[in-house]
Amino acid sequence: MKPHDSAGPPEADVTPPRIALVTGASRGIGAAIARRLAATGLRVVCAARAVDSVRALADEIGGLPIALDVTDGDAIASVGARIAADWGPVDVLINNAGVSSSAPLDKHSDADWDHMLAVNLTGPFRLCRALVPGMAARGWGRVVFVASNAGLTGYPYTTGYCASKHGVVGLMRAMAAELARSGVTVNAVCPGFVETDMARDAMARITATTGRSPEDARAALARLNPQKRLIQPDEVAALVTALVADDALGINGQALALDGGQVMH
Numbered sequence: 001m002k003p004h005d006s007a008g009p010p011e012a013d014v015t016p017p018r019i020a021l022v023t024g025a026s027r028g029i030g031a032a033i034a035r036r037l038a039a040t041g042l043r044v045v046c047a048a049r050a051v052d053s054v055r056a057l058a059d060e061i062g063g064l065p066i067a068l069d070v071t072d073g074d075a076i077a078s079v080g081a082r083i084a085a086d087w088g089p090v091d092v093l094i095n096n097a098g099v100s101s102s103a104p105l106d107k108h109s110d111a112d113w114d115h116m117l118a119v120n121l122t123g124p125f126r127l128c129r130a131l132v133p134g135m136a137a138r139g140w141g142r143v144v145f146v147a148s149n150a151g152l153t154g155y156p157y158t159t160g161y162c163a164s165k166h167g168v169v170g171l172m173r174a175m176a177a178e179l180a181r182s183g184v185t186v187n188a189v190c191p192g193f194v195e196t197d198m199a200r201d202a203m204a205r206i207t208a209t210t211g212r213s214p215e216d217a218r219a220a221l222a223r224l225n226p227q228k229r230l231i232q233p234d235e236v237a238a239l240v241t242a243l244v245a246d247d248a249l250g251i252n253g254q255a256l257a258l259d260g261g262q263v264m265h
C-alpha cells in the first residue's frame with residue numbers, strides 16, 4: 001500500500017502481481033513451487049515439454065501453461081516475448097527442470113553426459129541470458145536455480161549429474177556477483193533426495209543393480225539424510241518462495257543446502 005496524506009482516501013495499490021516462470025512444472029518439485037508461488041499472489045507460467053502436462057495445474061492455480069523444452073535454444077530465445085504477449089515481462093525465473101542418471105565413469109555415455117548438461121546447465125544459462133537483462137533494466141528480479149546437494153559435493157556414479165549441478169552453482173554465483181547492484185538476486189537451492197519421480201527412478205536403479213527390495217532402496221536413500229527421511233517437494237517450494245520475496249533482497253549468491261544437514265559447508 002502506498003503512503004497517503006490524511007486529506008484523502010488511501011491510494012489503491014496498483015502494483016501488478018509479479019510474473020514467475022517455473023520450468024519443469026509438470027510434476028514433482030516444479031509443480032509444488034508453482035502452487036506455492038501462486039498461493040503467495042504471483043502469476044505463474046507453468047512450463048514443461050508438453051503443454052498438456054501442465055494444463056491441469058495451470059487451471060488449478062490460475063497459471064499460464066506453456067510448452068518449453070529447455071534444450072531448444074530457439075524456444076528459449078522467444079519465450080520472453082511469448083509470455084509478454086499474454087501477461088507481461090517475467091520478474092521471477094525458477095530454473096527447476098532437470099534430469100538425472102547414474103553410471104560408473106567408464107560406462108557414462110557421451111549422449112547421457114551431453115543431455116544432462118543440456119537440460120541441467122545450458123538451458124538455465126540460456127533462460128537467464130534471455131530473461132534476466134529485462135529484470136535488471138526494470139530494477140527488480142529474482143532467479144532461483146533448483147540445483148542439488150550434488151552441486152556442493154561429489155557422489156559416486158553421478159559424474160554428469162554432479163558436474164551439471166556444480167556448473168549451476170558456479171553460474172549462479174557469477175550472475176549474483178554481476179547483478180548485485182541491479183535489484184535482481186540470484187540463488188540456488190540444493191536439496192538432498194526429494195520424494196519425486198526422480199528419486200523413485202534412483203530407487204528403481206538401486207533395486208535393479210543390487211537386487212535390494214524397493215523398501216531397502218528407499219531406506220538407503222533416506223539414510224543419506226541425517227534426519228533419516230526424504231525431503232518433500234513442498235519443503236523445496238517453501239524455500240524458493242522465501243527467496244523470491246521482496247524482503248529477501250539481501251540473500252544473493254547463496255547455494256542453500258536443504259538436506260537435513262547431510263552437506264554442511
Ligand SMILES: NC(=O)c1ccc[n+]([C@@H]2O[C@H](COP(=O)([O-])OP(=O)(O)OC[C@H]3O[C@@H](n4cnc5c(N)ncnc54)[C@H](OP(=O)(O)O)[C@@H]3O)[C@@H](O)[C@H]2O)c1
Binds near residue numbers: 026
Ligand atoms: N528429486 C530429487 O531427489 C532431487 C534432489 C535434488 C535436486 N533435484 C532437482 O530438482 C529439479 C526437479 O526434479 P524433480 O525431482 O521434481 O524431478 P521430476 O519429478 O523427474 O521432474 C522433472 C521435471 O523436469 C522437466 N523436464 C525434464 N526434461 C526437460 C526438458 N528437456 N525441458 C523442459 N523440462 C524438462 C519434466 O517435465 P516434462 O518431462 O513433463 O517435460 C519435469 O517437470 C531437478 O533440477 C532436479 O535435478 C531433485
